[in-house]
Amino acid sequence: MSFRPNTISKLATLTLVAVLGSACSPATTEANNQLKQVVAEKLTASPVQLKVGEGFVNPVGYYEAKPRFSWKLADNANSQFQTAYQVQVSQEQNSFTQNTLVWDSNKVVSSSNAWVDYQGQDLTSRQKVYWRVKIWDEADKASNWSEIQTIELGLLNNQDWQAKWIGHPDTQLSKKPEQMVLATPQYLRKTFSVKGDIKQARLYVSAKGLFKPYVNGAEISSEDVMTPGWTPYAKRIETLTYDLTDKLVQGENAIASSIAGGWYAGRMFEFTDREFALPARFLAQLEITYADGKTQKVLTDTSWAVTQSGPIRFASIYDGERYEQGKEMPNWTAVDFDQSSWAQAIEQPLDENVQLQPKRHAPIRVTEKMPVQEVVSHKDGVVIFDFGQNMVGVPKLNIPVIAGQEVKVRYAEALHKGDFYTDNYRSAKSTNYYLPSQTGMIEYQPTFTYHGYRYLEVSGYDASQTPTENWVTAMIQHSDVNIHASFESSHDKLNQLSQNIIWGMRSNFYDIPLDCPQRDERLGWTGDAQVFVTPSMYMADVYGFWSAWLQSIREEQGPDGKIPLYIPFVEWINFASSGWGDAVTIIPWELYMVTGDETILADNFEMMKGWVNYHQKKSKNYISTMNTFGDWLQPFPSNLKDGENGNRGNTDYSLIGTAYFARSIELTIKTAKVLNKQQDVAELTDLYKKVKQAFIQEYFDDGLNLVKENAIPTQTTYLLGLAYDLFPVEKRDIAVEKLIGLIAEADNHLRTGFLGTPLLTQVLQDAGRSDVIYDLLFKESYPSWFYSINNGATTTWERWNSYSIDEGFNPQGMNSLNHYAYGTVSRWFYEGILGIKPVTAGFKHIRIEPQFGDKLSQAKGGYITPQGEVTVDWTIAAGQLTMSVIIPKNTTADIILPQVDVASLVVNGNKPSITSLTKVLPGQYQITGSVSL
Ligand code: RAM
Numbered sequence: 056m057s058f059r060p061n062t063i064s065k066l067a068t069l070t071l072v073a074v075l076g077s078a079c080s081p082a083t084t085e086a087n088n089q090l091k092q093v094v095a096e097k098l099t100a101s102p103v104q105l106k107v108g109e110g111f112v113n114p115v116g117y118y119e120a121k122p123r124f125s126w127k128l129a130d131n132a133n134s135q136f137q138t139a140y141q142v143q144v145s146q147e148q149n150s151f152t153q154n155t156l157v158w159d160s161n162k163v164v165s166s167s168n169a170w171v172d173y174q175g176q177d178l179t180s181r182q183k184v185y186w187r188v189k190i191w192d193e194a195d196k197a198s199n200w201s202e203i204q205t206i207e208l209g210l211l212n213n214q215d216w217q218a219k220w221i222g223h224p225d226t227q228l229s230k231k232p233e234q235m236v237l238a239t240p241q242y243l244r245k246t247f248s249v250k251g252d253i254k255q256a257r258l259y260v261s262a263k264g265l266f267k268p269y270v271n272g273a274e275i276s277s278e279d280v281m282t283p284g285w286t287p288y289a290k291r292i293e294t295l296t297y298d299l300t301d302k303l304v305q306g307e308n309a310i311a312s313s314i315a316g317g318w319y320a321g322r323m324f325e326f327t328d329r330e331f332a333l334p335a336r337f338l339a340q341l342e343i344t345y346a347d348g349k350t351q352k353v354l355t356d357t358s359w360a361v362t363q364s365g366p367i368r369f370a371s372i373y374d375g376e377r378y379e380q381g382k383e384m385p386n387w388t389a390v391d392f393d394q395s396s397w398a399q400a401i402e403q404p405l406d407e408n409v410q411l412q413p414k415r416h417a418p419i420r421v422t423e424k425m426p427v428q429e430v431v432s433h434k435d436g437v438v439i440f441d442f443g444q445n446m447v448g449v450p451k452l453n454i455p456v457i458a459g460q461e462v463k464v465r466y467a468e469a470l471h472k473g474d475f476y477t478d479n480y481r482s483a484k485s486t487n488y489y490l491p492s493q494t495g496m497i498e499y500q501p502t503f504t505y506h507g508y509r510y511l512e513v514s515g516y517d518a519s520q521t522p523t524e525n526w527v528t529a530m531i532q533h534s535d536v537n538i539h540a541s542f543e544s545s546h547d548k549l550n551q552l553s554q555n556i557i558w559g560m561r562s563n564f565y566d567i568p569l570d571c572p573q574r575d576e577r578l579g580w581t582g583d584a585q586v587f588v589t590p591s592m593y594m595a596d597v598y599g600f601w602s603a604w605l606q607s608i609r610e611e612q613g614p615d616g617k618i619p620l621y622i623p624f625v626e627w628i629n630f631a632s633s634g635w636g637d638a639v640t641i642i643p644w645e646l647y648m649v650t651g652d653e654t655i656l657a658d659n660f661e662m663m664k665g666w667v668n669y670h671q672k673k674s675k676n677y678i679s680t681m682n683t684f685g686d687w688l689q690p691f692p693s694n695l696k697d698g699e700n701g702n703r704g705n706t707d708y709s710l711i712g713t714a715y716f717a718r719s720i721e722l723t724i725k726t727a728k729v730l731n732k733q734q735d736v737a738e739l740t741d742l743y744k745k746v747k748q749a750f751i752q753e754y755f756d757d758g759l760n761l762v763k764e765n766a767i768p769t770q771t772t773y774l775l776g777l778a779y780d781l782f783p784v785e786k787r788d789i790a791v792e793k794l795i796g797l798i799a800e801a802d803n804h805l806r807t808g809f810l811g812t813p814l815l816t817q818v819l820q821d822a823g824r825s826d827v828i829y830d831l832l833f834k835e836s837y838p839s840w841f842y843s844i845n846n847g848a849t850t851t852w853e854r855w856n857s858y859s860i861d862e863g864f865n866p867q868g869m870n871s872l873n874h875y876a877y878g879t880v881s882r883w884f885y886e887g888i889l890g891i892k893p894v895t896a897g898f899k900h901i902r903i904e905p906q907f908g909d910k911l912s913q914a915k916g917g918y919i920t921p922q923g924e925v926t927v928d929w930t931i932a933a934g935q936l937t938m939s940v941i942i943p944k945n946t947t948a949d950i951i952l953p954q955v956d957v958a959s960l961v962v963n964g965n966k967p968s969i970t971s972l973t974k975v976l977p978g979q980y981q982i983t984g985s986v987s988l
Pocket residue numbers: 570576580581582583684687853869874
């Protein structure tokens with residue numbers, strides 16, 4: 056039985072009345088008049104929150120020649136749905152006429168309020184356009200036009216650049232420079248003069264390496280760090296655009312930058328022969344437009360001056376930075392600095408095969424300044440500070456020093472039995488040195504490196520002074536994404552876990568998704584990414600972050616379809632792994648389901664097909680022979696000890712490979728259907744059937760017992776089969792039984808690694824066993840999430856047993872305390888505990904089915920869908936549920952409450968006859984009833 060439409064509209068009316076209730080009471084004539092006015096205004100509410108592409112507001116230096124437009128219906132609009140829209144794009148600010156429009160969608164009958172494709176002529180480099188949108192509601196009543204928004208493009212093509220790459224003459228490879236020369240940052244500057252009223256000035260800028268730019272003695276951005284970020288540099292380097300209109304002055308001006316090797320030229324991983332093999336280079340093009348229409352360009356070329364004699368003597372991502380106060384060059388970024396001792400820069404042309412493209416997501420920025428929580432100890436001139444939180448960035452030091460006495464700064468994630476422990480940074484020195492030339496207070500913050508840490512050790516300061524908490528502040532850095540995670544519950548440890556997961560995300564969303572932020576790795580591991588993409592979307596605005604990284608993956612895919620293990624690829628481990636490379640089918644699909652944006656599928660479809668092909672090449676009779684990291688870091692592998700090969704767990708490798716082969720085909724089929732590629736659908740469906748059949752035949756008997764020789768039944772074995780729908784429907788119950796049996800055998804603990812863990816919640820919830828999920832989630836003993844919290848975790852760990860208060864660090868060399876992979880469970884906070892899932896892509900239709908359990912009495916939170924925020928807030932006291940649900944505009948939802956006794960159910964004052972309320976309309980729903988848990 057379904058929830059009848061007449062009841063629905065009554066509900067919706069009730070909602071509206073409830074919303075307006077306070078406005079129309081008391082019922083005086085005046086109030087009634089006011090109400091009429093309010094309603095009249097609401098009927099014409101224009102769309103709000105206009106965005107471009109993956110969530111940009113009025114972008115400057117935008118990257119897409121064909122932007123996508125999104126907006127929302129105003130919360131206070133009287134209408135619930137959009138039935139049509141019109142988007143207009145103009146080349147003039149206040150004119151939207153035939154002469155000025157570059158595109159007019161005209162009225163399009165559609166409920167889409169997001170990802171509307173621009174269909175005019177491609178926008179071009181530097182072009183600035185103005186856009187607005189209006190909508191029609193369910194009564195076909197038009198809104199007013201929205202506010203006008205802008206898009207300004209960056210430089211889209213290499214042909215737009217007249218500037219040259221520049222650098223210090225001593226760093227030319229033809230001169231066979233020593234590594235130390237290449238590792239020494241460069242300082243570059245140029246003066247130029249400005250005459251006339253400036254209408255606009257834009258700086259287009261980048262580096263091979265990292266740059267920090269200045270104009271007229273001041274930083275151009277006090278927030279952006281580690282720009283331009285990390286892309287496959289041999290194929291694409293991102294450029295940034297800065298507005299300098301208000302920063303230039305009449306007469307002489309100075310533009311300057313320091314640069315260092317960063318990810319481009321420094322070492323990645325531990326191969327010292329790769330250390331600093333390339334010279335850092337700088338590229339800048341300042342374009343000034345005067346009020347009279349004249350233009351002027353200031354370009355990087357041989358007219359720039361350069362030195363390597365500045366204060367930063369060495370900079371490396373892994374190893375840290377060395378700074379010498381005596382080498383400071385006061386005012387080196389100002390006009391009147393004497394640069395006569397500097398060298399003339401050398402220039403190099405742009406590389407033909409390296410695309411310069413505008414950065415397509417927010418740069419890394421300082422997002423928080425965190426004070427010291429405690430001075431842990433100070434003895435013999437060595438002080439240890441504790442920030443109380445494992446995190447990422449650089450410290451700002453304000454400490455007393457003595458001329459000539461070197462200060463050393465080290466980092467640690469935890470204390471090992473009380474001692475400062477850096478073994479798990481492996482070969483990453485992660486150390487800063489500061490050599491003072493004067494006695495007194497210094498202020499120092501590293502520029503071209505970053506650290507993952509909670510504890511800081513400083514030595515070499517003026518030991519006659521007593522260290523205080525004011526000596527250091529942590530400047531927390533990560534890709535500047537809006538974090539909106541809102542999950543909260545009645546359980547402190549669960550809330551702590553949620554916070555730890557958010558910190559894991561903040562620490563590792565460092566221009567690309569990193570596995571960890573501290574040791575000699577910090578790479579964009581694909582397997583970790585595929586298990587965390589959806590939870591990260593529930594917690595932050597990271598669509599742009601992911602879609603940018605997918606572009607890098609496309610660039611790194613081999614001609615045979617091979618996907619490297621981490622992106623960007625650097626020479627280290629060079630094979631492809633099942634469960635890792637499958638990120639290229641899983642991530643686009645998951646992003647599509649959450650956003651509803653078909654572009655992410657269209658952009659990645661060829662890559663998905665290529666990867667499926669690669670799988671096929673690496674299979675025999677449809678059984679995978681692909682290499683794999685397996686169920687990485689599964690606890691208690693029964694055939695092997697922890698470490699070495701034991702890291703790969705003991706779920707059969709080819710079974711894992713075959714399951715992912717099938718999964719990747721399935722997602723590619725789904726994608727082909729959305730993109731209407733019928734030929735692909737047909738071919739892939741045929742292949743899919745064969746792989747599915749091979750999976751069941753190769754590994755299982757009729758009772759779903761594992762039959763392959765030496766294969767060990769594991770939780771992940773059945774999780775893969777169930778999650779990826781590889782068992783015959785009629786046998787799913789058997790598989791669930793097997794899984795529950797294996798969990799029981801493990802004393803109700805999980806036995807899953809990177810691949811199995813994300814599947815636990817989905818599979819158990821689908822099987823109606825959320826009670827088991829609650830058991831696993833609230834488990835206190837190893838292996839469990841709370842075990843880490845009981846041992847002081849403030850982030851999620853790489854291993855279930857990375858650390859314990861009694862034993863300190865697990866001695867395995869590969870052991871980070873800041874890995875987001877196991878944070879995958881936060882997906883269930885949203886999809887399970889709150890019960891919010893997309894039924895159709897982009898949450899146009901939502902399913903709300905909270906999983907109540909006796910371990911939680913309260914939970915609340917929501918997710919910001921493209922239509923607006925959906926929220927769920929429930930409390931259970933003495934068996935009575937009180938729940939509030941808000942469904943955003945332009946959305947419908949099913950609210951499914953099987954645990955509620957129907958006789959007691961009340962929804963917005965009504966008593967429905969069933970506990971599945973289908974197709975409910977936007978608005979707020981107050982729900983009460985008795986629950987059986
Ligand atoms: C290590 C890290 C990373 C994982 C790979 C397989 O480098 O744990 O997260 O993906 O191994």
